[in-house]
Amino acid sequence: MRTFPYPVATGPDVRSPLRYLWWLARQQWASLTAGMVFGSVWMLSQALVPLVLGKALDQGILGGDFAALLAWTGVLLLLAVIQSVFAVLRHRISVSNWLQAAFRSIQLVGHKITYSGDALPRKFSTGEVVSTAASDATRIGQIYDTFARLTGSVLSYIVVTVLVAQISLTLGITVLVGVPACCAMLLFIIRPLQSRQRAQREESGKMTAVGADTVAGLRVLRGIGGEHIFVGRYKKRSQATRQTGNDVARSLATLEATQLLVTGGFAVLFTWLGASLAVTGQISPGQLVSLYGFAVFLVTPVRSVAQAVSSAIRAVVGARKIINVLGTDSAVRTPTDPEPAPQAAASLYDTASSVEIAPGLLTAVVSGNPADSAALAERLGRFDDDTLSTTPVLWGQSALHRVPLEQVRRRIVFSEADPQLFTGTLREGLDPQHKHDDADVLAALDAASALDILEGVEEGLDHQVTERGRSFSGGQRQRLALARALLTEAQTLLLVEPTSAVDAHTEARIAVRLAAARGQGRTTVVVTASPLMLGAMDHVVFLRDQTMAAAGTHRELLENSDYRDVVIRGE
Structure with missing residues (x-):
């Protein structure tokens, strides 16, 4: 059980969105490190499954060695148990990292509201501040959720590259170059997503502001019969927000489709190369099974990178809104040359x-x-x-x-x-x-x-x-x-x-x-x-x-x- 609010040793770094995200990461470095360890073990246990299946096939089934088959089956069972245990641990710590970053950001915004005096109302509407705390903080937290998977994906990609290279140097080079190439191809789809998400966030904030202002003045509006004016304003903002949301959804759908196309094409090419080697007798049937398993597994690192980049874009957009609030100069400040308060009641x-x-x-x-x-x-x-x-x-x-x-x-x-x-x-x-x-x-x-x-x-x-x-x-x-x-x-x-x-x-x-x-x-x-x-x-x-x-x-x-x-x- 974690206590809230969180203690903050130093003030947040609001010089840029990336600096703020890095500052948040330093505040929860212990749980982030644990997430990296759990995510790496979880992913590595999956990456080793194709290797174990290939060994069991070559040594146990084709080799007719029942003891070897039993031993490799036990290793496969052990990997399954490790996957189950560390999948739970990774998920729990990832959600914890998500919530820590989100709640810490909400806490900072709350403190800013409390201690900034009249500075924030002059610069932001109530709806914009509410949207920053309720929406942008959650977007920021998501990057720390995907971070553990990304770390495990990178490490498992390196391990799989080494294992494939031991079977075939050509296929090892294919993995070494092909996976980064697939990730790079997705960047062409991800880049427009950032600007569209930024536009969607702006329109959402404006809509929330109109809604908050309308609700706050509802009694007065009913008294003067002005509800239809604000309803019209809200409809206009709602339609603009819906349109930008559609633009974001279109980019996300294109990203998902491209991701399936790129990873599927790579898996087909990789499997075909492996099958060609098996037909010519350069690799064993068990190694072919392993290569097919590796081809299927390598889809996961590519998806993890795409999800991490998408989360990073949302986090940067959200962090920019939060640092705009946190970076606002407070109307009330801690004096550099303080004077003592009166000891007793004073005029x-x-x-x-x-x-x-x-x-x-x-x-x-x-x-x-x-x-x-x-x-x-x-x-x-x-x-x-x-x-x-x-x-x-x-x-x-x-x-x-x-x-x-x-x-x-x-x-x-x-x-x-x-x-x-x-x-x-x-x-x-x-x-x-x-x-x-x-x-x-x-x-x-x-x-x-x-x-x-x-x-x-x-x-x-x-x-x-x-x-x-x-x-x-x-x-x-x-x-x-x-x-x-x-x-x-x-x-x-x-x-x-x-x-x-x-x-x-x-x-x-x-x-x-x-x-x-x-x-x-x-x-x-x-x-x-x-x-x-x-x-x-x-x-x-x-x-x-x-x-x-x-x-x-x-x-x-x-x-x-x-x-x-x-x-x-x-x-």
Whole structure:
């Protein structure tokens, strides 16, 4: 049993697809070596079968030596056992190599998504990133599956060449030259396959992107009656993807047909040459049987090379997409000259807006333009170091973007306006690190006024959440996300519009319970324009044109006409 995630000693080499594939191979060199050994023994045991059959025929049957026949039969049985055992071992280790490479690539993409801040969404659509992790990683893993067979095929080809040369030098030279020539002929068919697979991958990514965007906005589309527009876009992308898929299938079919023609022609020629030698008495009947067996066996190395080249093409195409994701410069980075994080709770001061978040208080941020208040919360959550380098956020005496990232993520938690729920049990989704017992989870649900959601499912906390929590309404997802955020017990919690999708009665309960749920000494920043939430805050900051225009309690700020207009509009 292998544990996951895998430890990664060094960062991936993303300078080129081949360098990345080589880096992956180095991470699993032990299992790859085992695959080479198992594959070689498996193939060699097959390669020796024709030789043993020829010896049994010449010495045992034609020679009339029963003991020799019995001995060679035992050797043949031993080879069969070796084939069976090492076929199983080779298959298991090959699948292991496949999955290791695929999962490690998926893990790297997941880490990149987690730690890159806003860099990836600016460069790739959601569908493209999903396709990279779900499809390209699997394509990469396949090359490590075929690698063991390729190694065994090359070694067995050398052994068979030597064995044939001992029977006939002419036939040995034929094998030595003919097998590589057959492989080279297949390259003319394989080369166009690469460009067609690349085109198919591009169209598939675009189709996935359109599908992901459509599903994400399905409720809105139904509300405005725009489903037919997106259906038309998806049909167009689907047809383009189907056409490129047909092109790839055509190349693969041509490759298979050419492979059969080339290997079959070589086998016929090789067998005819052997039969000619047998007719003239230059080789024995047993050696003729061996040569026929070798001719049949030599089809396997040619097929293995063709499959390996085809897998390599797909792996290079997939690796290129993955390194494009992994090579994207992160919006948040590990500082080269780190500054220490505050030892205790400290204020957060945003120099761009002149807003200071005092520690241990419930602070609300209000703006006539909701994007401005959300942008302030994102700066406090550190999602773009480039922006913070020009207008820094000070965490105590340290610049936030110079503090080690793991300390920031551990102590400052950001909960977005459009919450994402993940598949698994509800308990795992709310407390993924298993730090709390059921009583704590229920308390967080109560604070988020979400116990009614639990009562509506038969399995309770063991309820299986569907993809992105689509079985829940928008308000239910929002409350579950709030409970999840509360369970982090973060020193500083940033909540963007946490109650925008709930009714007024539910919002009022959340407003009353939020302070108690956060406890003493913890800092909470709420981006909202709801009077119910603002009335429960210790401190309210009002932004105008992205800078602080006023600050105080909700009641005090109601004297400000601009603030009052925004709040009344929110109400």
